[in-house]
Structure formats: C-alpha cells, structure tokens
Amino acid sequence: MSGVQGLLCAGFPTPAELRLRAKLSVGGPLENSDDKYWGGNHMSDVISATIGSVAGAFLESIHGCHRDQSRNLRDRRRASAESLLLDLRPLHRRMRKVDFSRNPKKWSHDINRALHCIEANQSLLPDEWRHLCRSVRAAVGEATGLGWSEVLGGKPSKVASFDAIWIEHGAAYVGYTIAKIERWQNANRDASARRIRLADFDTWLRLTGKYSRV
Structure with a gap:
C-alpha cells in the first residue's frame, strides 16, 4: 500500500476534498470544479487564508486562556484581601480607642x-x-506588652x-498595613499588585522617624 493510499484509508481527506473545503472557506464557486479555477496564485491565496484563519483561532484560544487565568488570579487576590481587611480592621479599631479595655483576653481574640x-x-x-504576620x-x-504565648491563650497577665x-x-x-492591602485589592493587574511595597515594622519605624520619639 502506498503512502497516499495509507493516508486515505486512515481517513485523511483526498486532494479533491481539500480543494472543495478551500473553496468553501473563501466562498469559491462550487460549480466550477475544473483545475482552471486553481490557476495562477489563487491556490496559494486560499492556502494563506486557511492558515491565517487557523493561526488566528489558535492565538485567540491562547489569549482566552491567559484572560481566564488572569481573571482567576485577580478574583483570588481580591477575596484574600477582603478576608484580611475583615480581620485586621477590628484590631485597628480596638487599638485606636481612647478607652480601650486592658483585659488581655479581649485583645487576644482580635490579635x-x-x-x-x-x-x-x-x-x-x-x-x-512575607514579614506581615511577624510585623x-x-x-x-x-x-x-503581651507575649506571644499569652496571645495564644497560655496564662495571660491580669492587666x-x-x-x-x-x-x-x-x-x-496596622492602619498603614490596611491601606496597602486595600491598594493590593484594587489593583487592576496582578503585575501591578505584586509591585506594591509594604515595609516591615522596624523599617517603617525608621522611615517615619518614630524610633526617635520612643
């Protein structure tokens, strides 16, 4: 069995079928089936158009996958930020109260x-x-003045x-951290979100000059 015969037996289209499909893809006249229709540069034009349409569909598929992936990452980032804000804001409010409770058990819950x-x-x-939890x-x-063991529910001080x-x-x-998380949440692109800087606590103290006030 020749190579061509093998391809035909395997279900591959015949040359005549390929010419017919090419005609259909470019709107060629079906009634004109003689080879004159394919003279000159027409066959190469048809092939170029077919390859172009296939390549275009492939690239669109790739772009579609990238869009879906970016959308998924953005949704996860925003959900993560919302969760962080939901739990950091109560702690921030407690720290800003003038008449805050000195009961460490109440603080331990928010912390x-x-x-x-x-x-x-x-x-x-x-x-x-990565330093955020530590900071x-x-x-x-x-x-x-609460130690980590006290926060975790060991034996907290009475006061x-x-x-x-x-x-x-x-x-x-903590307020500075919340503002950074809000920016991270609202960033339109993940590349921009990753570039948002968040100083650790010691660096932030130096940058703001608060070490000198202690």
Missing part, C-alpha cells in the same frame, strides 16, 4: 483572629510581604502593660 488570617493567606501575598505581631506586642506611645505607633502601623 489571634488577625494573625491566623494572615497566615492562611500568606501564599497569595506578594513575596515582599503585626511585633506592633501589637510592643503596644500591649496588660499598655504603653501610650507604642499603642499609637502600633495602631498607625
């Missing part, structure tokens, strides 16, 4: 909630934000040793 949420969403955050813990710890200056600094840092 635990915020830190656990950060850890749960860490994989979706920009690489430069928020440091900001709150300096403000309240937390709040420091007025550090509670102000801690609240300002």
